[in-house]
Amino acid sequence: MGLSDMLDDLPKSCNVGTKKNSKGYKTSWTGYKLHIDSADGGTPISCVLTSASTHDSQVAIPLTKISHQRVPISMI
Secondary structure (H helix, E strand, O other): OOHHHHHHHOOOOOEEEEEEOOOOOEEEEEEEEEEEEEOHHHOEEEEEEEEOOOOHHHHHHHHHHHHHHHOOHHHO
């Protein structure tokens, strides 16, 4: 699967995300989530905007591929 296919498969519409906090109570939010891949020192390299309910693991591989295209291996 190519990078563009992976990005097309991610949900992008505004929706509700929910999770349980450490005390067992549900916390919800409405909107979007910005996933950012950053270098040492916090410099952002790439980002992807998805629905609020998207799990970070769904975006990890596409973000890595984008960052790999932007930062040469010799700089790592």
